[in-house]
Amino acid sequence: MDEVIEVLRREFEAEEGSFLLRLRGDLEWDRTAFSRLERAMRTVCERSQGSEKLDRWLAEGFYEIATCVPIWTSLPNSAVPSRNSFAPRSAVALTAVTSAPVDAAGSVT
Template identity: 40%
Template sequence: MSSPEDITARLKREFDVGEGAFIRQLRPQFIWDTEAFVSLTDAMEAYCREIPRGEEVDLWAAEGFWWVPAYVRKWTSHPGFPREHPSDYYDRAYARLDGLAWWFFTTRPPFTEGHDWGPVRP
C-alpha cells in the first residue's frame, strides 16, 4: 500500500502533466494511451480512497478533478482527434472521470459497496 505522500505525488504528477502523464500524450501528440489512462484514473481513485478530506481541500487537487474530465472530453471529442477505440470505450472513460470527480467533491464513491470498479479498457 502506498503512503499518502506517494499517492499525492503520483496524482500531482498526473495533474501537472509530468513525464508519462496521460494528458501529456493526449495533447499535443493526439495519443490516447489506454495504460496511461488507467494510471491516471488509478491515481485519482487512490487519492479519493486514501487521502482524508475535511471541509477544505488542496486547490491543486480541486482544479485537477474539475479540469481533467472536462478537458479530456472536449479534446477527444474534437472531429480531428483520432479515435482508435469503439465509442462506448470513450463513453465509459468519460463516465469514470466524472465519477471520480463526483467522489472527490462529495467524498462519496459513485458506486455501491462491493461494486467491481475495475479499470476501463477498450
C-alpha cells in the first residue's frame, strides 16, 4: 500500500505531473494522470474499509477532490471539452469514490 499512498501524496500535493496540477494549472484533463489518481483512491478506500481512522491528509485530499474538481471543470475555461466527453463522467466517478458515508463523529462508515 506504500506505493498507492505515495501516489496520493504526490497528487494531493499537486506535484509535477499530477492530475490536479495539470487540471488546475494547465487547464488540461490528463487521462493517464486521472486514471492513476482514481485507481489509487479506490485502492485506499478498499484497503481502509473497517479502519476507524484515516490520516488527516488523506481525508483532506479526498475532500478537496470531491469539492474542487467539479468546480474547476464547470468553469467556462475549464479543461472539459464537452458534456459528452470522458472528463465529466470521470469527475462523477471521483465524486462517487469520495462520497463514503460518514458518522456523526466524522468517521467513514
